[in-house]
Amino acid sequence: MTTAQRDAIGEHEIRALIQDKAKAIRARDAAAALASYAPDVLSFDLIEPLQYIGAASVRERLNQWLSSFEGPIGFEVRDLSVTAGQDVAFTHSLNHVDAKTRDGRRIDMWWRATECYHKLNGRWQVTHAHSSVPFEMESGQASLALKP
Protein backbone atom coordinates (compact mmCIF):
# COMPACT_ATOMS: atom_id res chain seq x y z
CA MET A 1 0.00 0.00 0.00
CA THR A 2 1.37 3.43 -0.91
CA THR A 3 1.29 6.38 1.47
CA ALA A 4 -1.39 8.03 -0.68
CA GLN A 5 -3.58 4.90 -0.51
CA ARG A 6 -3.07 4.67 3.26
CA ASP A 7 -4.02 8.35 3.71
CA ALA A 8 -7.10 7.94 1.49
CA ILE A 9 -8.25 5.05 3.69
CA GLY A 10 -7.59 7.13 6.82
CA GLU A 11 -9.63 10.00 5.39
CA HIS A 12 -12.45 7.62 4.51
CA GLU A 13 -12.46 6.15 8.04
CA ILE A 14 -12.57 9.58 9.66
CA ARG A 15 -15.35 10.85 7.39
CA ALA A 16 -17.36 7.80 8.46
CA LEU A 17 -16.73 8.60 12.14
CA ILE A 18 -17.94 12.16 11.61
CA GLN A 19 -21.09 10.95 9.83
CA ASP A 20 -21.74 8.55 12.73
CA LYS A 21 -21.30 11.38 15.19
CA ALA A 22 -23.73 13.62 13.30
CA LYS A 23 -26.34 10.84 13.25
CA ALA A 24 -25.85 10.28 16.99
CA ILE A 25 -26.35 13.99 17.73
CA ARG A 26 -29.59 14.02 15.73
CA ALA A 27 -30.63 10.95 17.75
CA ARG A 28 -29.65 12.67 21.05
CA ASP A 29 -27.26 9.81 21.83
CA ALA A 30 -24.30 11.41 23.62
CA ALA A 31 -22.49 8.11 24.26
CA ALA A 32 -22.61 7.21 20.55
CA ALA A 33 -21.62 10.74 19.54
CA LEU A 34 -18.49 10.45 21.67
CA ALA A 35 -17.68 6.81 20.79
CA SER A 36 -14.45 7.84 19.09
CA TYR A 37 -13.33 10.24 21.85
CA ALA A 38 -10.25 9.26 23.85
CA PRO A 39 -10.63 9.01 27.65
CA ASP A 40 -8.14 11.86 28.09
CA VAL A 41 -9.57 14.14 25.36
CA LEU A 42 -9.05 17.85 25.89
CA SER A 43 -11.90 19.92 24.48
CA PHE A 44 -12.18 23.67 23.88
CA ASP A 45 -15.94 24.16 23.66
CA LEU A 46 -18.31 26.93 22.57
CA ILE A 47 -19.14 27.96 26.11
CA GLU A 48 -17.18 28.42 29.32
CA PRO A 49 -14.94 27.20 30.90
CA LEU A 50 -11.71 27.56 28.89
CA GLN A 51 -11.32 23.79 28.60
CA TYR A 52 -13.07 20.50 29.33
CA ILE A 53 -10.62 17.80 30.35
CA GLY A 54 -11.51 14.14 29.94
CA ALA A 55 -14.31 12.25 28.23
CA ALA A 56 -16.63 12.33 31.27
CA SER A 57 -16.57 16.11 31.36
CA VAL A 58 -17.14 16.33 27.58
CA ARG A 59 -20.04 13.86 27.82
CA GLU A 60 -21.70 15.77 30.66
CA ARG A 61 -21.52 18.96 28.61
CA LEU A 62 -22.92 17.24 25.49
CA ASN A 63 -25.78 15.70 27.48
CA GLN A 64 -26.60 19.12 28.88
CA TRP A 65 -26.61 20.62 25.37
CA LEU A 66 -28.75 17.84 23.84
CA SER A 67 -31.27 17.98 26.67
CA SER A 68 -31.69 21.75 26.24
CA PHE A 69 -33.60 21.04 23.01
CA GLU A 70 -37.16 19.94 22.49
CA GLY A 71 -38.25 18.11 19.35
CA PRO A 72 -36.00 17.26 16.41
CA ILE A 73 -32.40 18.48 16.33
CA GLY A 74 -31.27 19.64 12.91
CA PHE A 75 -27.51 19.15 12.72
CA GLU A 76 -25.27 19.63 9.70
CA VAL A 77 -21.51 19.45 9.06
CA ARG A 78 -20.46 21.64 6.11
CA ASP A 79 -17.15 22.18 4.26
CA LEU A 80 -15.55 19.22 6.00
CA SER A 81 -11.82 18.97 5.32
CA VAL A 82 -9.93 15.87 6.50
CA THR A 83 -6.12 15.57 6.57
CA ALA A 84 -5.06 12.04 7.53
CA GLY A 85 -1.58 10.61 7.95
CA GLN A 86 -0.44 7.23 9.22
CA ASP A 87 -1.64 7.71 12.79
CA VAL A 88 -2.39 11.42 13.20
CA ALA A 89 -5.23 13.30 11.50
CA PHE A 90 -7.27 16.46 11.81
CA THR A 91 -10.51 17.85 10.42
CA HIS A 92 -12.21 21.19 10.23
CA SER A 93 -15.74 22.12 9.28
CA LEU A 94 -18.55 24.59 9.79
CA ASN A 95 -21.26 23.00 11.92
CA HIS A 96 -24.87 24.05 12.14
CA VAL A 97 -27.66 23.39 14.60
CA ASP A 98 -31.28 24.28 14.00
CA ALA A 99 -33.53 23.30 16.89
CA LYS A 100 -35.96 24.61 19.49
CA THR A 101 -34.99 24.95 23.12
CA ARG A 102 -37.17 23.74 26.00
CA ASP A 103 -37.98 27.37 26.77
CA GLY A 104 -39.24 27.94 23.23
CA ARG A 105 -36.36 29.78 21.56
CA ARG A 106 -35.20 28.74 18.12
CA ILE A 107 -31.44 28.15 17.90
CA ASP A 108 -30.16 28.50 14.34
CA MET A 109 -26.44 28.75 14.75
CA TRP A 110 -23.21 28.06 12.91
CA TRP A 111 -19.85 27.45 14.54
CA ARG A 112 -16.31 26.42 13.62
CA ALA A 113 -15.22 22.88 14.52
CA THR A 114 -11.77 21.29 14.57
CA GLU A 115 -11.18 17.67 15.58
CA CYS A 116 -7.76 16.10 16.05
CA TYR A 117 -7.25 12.35 15.94
CA HIS A 118 -4.56 9.95 17.09
CA LYS A 119 -4.67 6.31 16.01
CA LEU A 120 -4.20 4.33 19.20
CA ASN A 121 -4.44 0.53 19.36
CA GLY A 122 -5.51 0.52 15.72
CA ARG A 123 -8.44 2.87 16.36
CA TRP A 124 -8.82 6.56 15.42
CA GLN A 125 -9.53 8.49 18.61
CA VAL A 126 -10.29 12.18 19.09
CA THR A 127 -7.72 13.43 21.60
CA HIS A 128 -8.46 17.11 21.01
CA ALA A 129 -11.55 19.02 19.85
CA HIS A 130 -12.12 22.75 19.41
CA SER A 131 -15.51 24.38 18.75
CA SER A 132 -16.10 28.12 18.75
CA VAL A 133 -17.74 31.19 17.37
CA PRO A 134 -15.73 34.37 16.85
CA PHE A 135 -16.68 37.58 18.62
CA GLU A 136 -17.48 41.09 17.48
CA MET A 137 -14.67 43.36 18.61
CA GLU A 138 -16.62 46.56 19.38
CA SER A 139 -19.32 44.99 21.53
CA GLY A 140 -17.45 41.95 22.86
CA GLN A 141 -20.51 39.88 21.92
CA ALA A 142 -20.11 36.32 20.66
CA SER A 143 -21.13 36.17 17.00
CA LEU A 144 -24.02 33.73 17.19
CA ALA A 145 -25.81 34.68 13.98
CA LEU A 146 -23.06 34.36 11.34
CA LYS A 147 -23.78 32.26 8.28
CA PRO A 148 -21.23 30.74 5.90
Add this chain to the structure above:
Amino acid sequence: MTTAQRDAIGEHEIRALIQDKAKAIRARDAAAALASYAPDVLSFDLIEPLQYIGAASVRERLNQWLSSFEGPIGFEVRDLSVTAGQDVAFTHSLNHVDAKTRDGRRIDMWWRATECYHKLNGRWQVTHAHSSVPFEMESGQASLALKP
Protein backbone atom coordinates in the same frame (compact mmCIF):
# COMPACT_ATOMS: atom_id res chain seq x y z
CA MET B 1 14.70 5.07 12.97
CA THR B 2 11.69 3.80 14.94
CA THR B 3 8.26 5.42 14.73
CA ALA B 4 8.68 6.71 18.28
CA GLN B 5 12.02 8.34 17.41
CA ARG B 6 10.50 9.87 14.25
CA ASP B 7 7.56 11.28 16.23
CA ALA B 8 9.88 12.67 18.92
CA ILE B 9 11.84 14.51 16.22
CA GLY B 10 8.58 15.82 14.71
CA GLU B 11 7.45 17.06 18.11
CA HIS B 12 10.79 18.75 18.66
CA GLU B 13 10.62 20.47 15.25
CA ILE B 14 7.12 21.75 15.88
CA ARG B 15 7.92 23.04 19.37
CA ALA B 16 10.78 24.99 17.78
CA LEU B 17 8.39 26.48 15.18
CA ILE B 18 6.02 27.58 17.94
CA GLN B 19 8.85 29.17 19.91
CA ASP B 20 9.95 31.01 16.76
CA LYS B 21 6.40 32.22 16.21
CA ALA B 22 6.12 33.50 19.79
CA LYS B 23 9.39 35.40 19.42
CA ALA B 24 8.19 36.89 16.13
CA ILE B 25 4.94 38.06 17.72
CA ARG B 26 6.83 39.75 20.54
CA ALA B 27 8.97 41.39 17.84
CA ARG B 28 5.85 42.51 15.87
CA ASP B 29 7.12 40.59 12.83
CA ALA B 30 4.01 39.18 11.13
CA ALA B 31 5.92 37.67 8.20
CA ALA B 32 8.22 35.72 10.55
CA ALA B 33 5.28 34.71 12.76
CA LEU B 34 3.59 33.15 9.74
CA ALA B 35 6.74 31.66 8.16
CA SER B 36 5.42 28.14 8.67
CA TYR B 37 1.89 28.88 7.40
CA ALA B 38 0.83 27.22 4.14
CA PRO B 39 -0.37 29.51 1.30
CA ASP B 40 -3.83 27.91 1.49
CA VAL B 41 -4.14 27.90 5.30
CA LEU B 42 -7.68 28.13 6.65
CA SER B 43 -7.87 29.98 9.93
CA PHE B 44 -10.69 30.28 12.46
CA ASP B 45 -9.70 33.38 14.41
CA LEU B 46 -10.78 35.08 17.64
CA ILE B 47 -12.81 37.75 15.87
CA GLU B 48 -15.16 37.84 12.90
CA PRO B 49 -15.56 36.66 10.19
CA LEU B 50 -16.16 32.90 10.56
CA GLN B 51 -13.00 32.06 8.64
CA TYR B 52 -9.90 33.60 7.07
CA ILE B 53 -8.89 31.79 3.90
CA GLY B 54 -5.31 31.95 2.64
CA ALA B 55 -2.03 33.24 4.06
CA ALA B 56 -2.54 36.80 2.77
CA SER B 57 -5.80 37.17 4.67
CA VAL B 58 -4.25 35.69 7.84
CA ARG B 59 -1.24 38.01 7.54
CA GLU B 60 -3.43 41.10 7.10
CA ARG B 61 -5.36 40.20 10.23
CA LEU B 62 -2.15 39.57 12.21
CA ASN B 63 -0.66 42.88 11.08
CA GLN B 64 -3.84 44.64 12.16
CA TRP B 65 -3.67 42.96 15.56
CA LEU B 66 0.03 43.69 16.12
CA SER B 67 -0.34 47.31 15.09
CA SER B 68 -3.22 47.81 17.56
CA PHE B 69 -0.64 47.65 20.39
CA GLU B 70 1.74 50.28 21.64
CA GLY B 71 4.97 49.37 23.48
CA PRO B 72 6.07 45.85 24.33
CA ILE B 73 3.81 42.89 23.57
CA GLY B 74 3.82 40.25 26.29
CA PHE B 75 2.97 36.91 24.65
CA GLU B 76 3.03 33.48 26.25
CA VAL B 77 2.12 29.96 25.12
CA ARG B 78 1.10 27.75 28.05
CA ASP B 79 0.23 24.03 28.39
CA LEU B 80 1.47 23.31 24.88
CA SER B 81 0.66 19.76 23.75
CA VAL B 82 2.13 18.47 20.47
CA THR B 83 1.03 15.27 18.72
CA ALA B 84 3.26 14.52 15.73
CA GLY B 85 3.09 11.66 13.24
CA GLN B 86 5.04 11.05 10.07
CA ASP B 87 3.61 13.99 8.12
CA VAL B 88 0.56 15.20 10.06
CA ALA B 89 0.66 16.88 13.47
CA PHE B 90 -1.43 19.07 15.74
CA THR B 91 -0.90 21.22 18.81
CA HIS B 92 -3.07 22.88 21.39
CA SER B 93 -2.24 25.46 24.01
CA LEU B 94 -3.54 28.35 26.06
CA ASN B 95 -2.11 31.61 24.74
CA HIS B 96 -1.83 34.88 26.59
CA VAL B 97 -1.29 38.45 25.53
CA ASP B 98 -0.53 41.29 27.91
CA ALA B 99 -0.09 44.61 26.12
CA LYS B 100 -1.38 48.15 25.85
CA THR B 101 -3.48 49.28 22.91
CA ARG B 102 -2.87 52.51 21.01
CA ASP B 103 -5.97 53.97 22.68
CA GLY B 104 -4.58 53.21 26.13
CA ARG B 105 -6.48 50.10 27.18
CA ARG B 106 -4.61 47.19 28.76
CA ILE B 107 -5.33 43.85 27.08
CA ASP B 108 -4.65 40.95 29.42
CA MET B 109 -6.34 38.03 27.74
CA TRP B 110 -6.12 34.26 27.44
CA TRP B 111 -7.43 32.23 24.54
CA ARG B 112 -7.42 28.65 23.26
CA ALA B 113 -5.17 27.85 20.28
CA THR B 114 -5.07 24.80 18.02
CA GLU B 115 -2.61 24.49 15.12
CA CYS B 116 -2.67 21.69 12.56
CA TYR B 117 0.38 20.82 10.47
CA HIS B 118 0.99 18.93 7.27
CA LYS B 119 4.56 18.09 6.21
CA LEU B 120 4.78 19.17 2.57
CA ASN B 121 8.02 19.09 0.57
CA GLY B 122 9.85 18.08 3.74
CA ARG B 123 8.63 21.14 5.67
CA TRP B 124 6.03 21.33 8.45
CA GLN B 125 3.34 23.79 7.37
CA VAL B 126 0.29 25.05 9.25
CA THR B 127 -2.68 24.31 6.99
CA HIS B 128 -5.29 24.98 9.68
CA ALA B 129 -5.36 27.17 12.79
CA HIS B 130 -8.13 27.80 15.30
CA SER B 131 -8.06 30.46 18.02
CA SER B 132 -11.00 31.34 20.22
CA VAL B 133 -12.47 32.29 23.53
CA PRO B 134 -15.65 30.62 24.78
CA PHE B 135 -18.75 32.67 25.53
CA GLU B 136 -20.98 33.11 28.55
CA MET B 137 -24.34 31.55 27.77
CA GLU B 138 -26.67 33.92 29.66
CA SER B 139 -25.28 37.18 28.31
CA GLY B 140 -23.89 35.99 24.97
CA GLN B 141 -20.69 37.87 25.81
CA ALA B 142 -17.31 36.52 24.72
CA SER B 143 -15.35 35.45 27.80
CA LEU B 144 -12.35 37.77 27.54
CA ALA B 145 -11.23 37.68 31.17
CA LEU B 146 -10.85 33.95 31.86
CA LYS B 147 -7.58 32.74 33.33
CA PRO B 148 -6.23 29.18 33.28
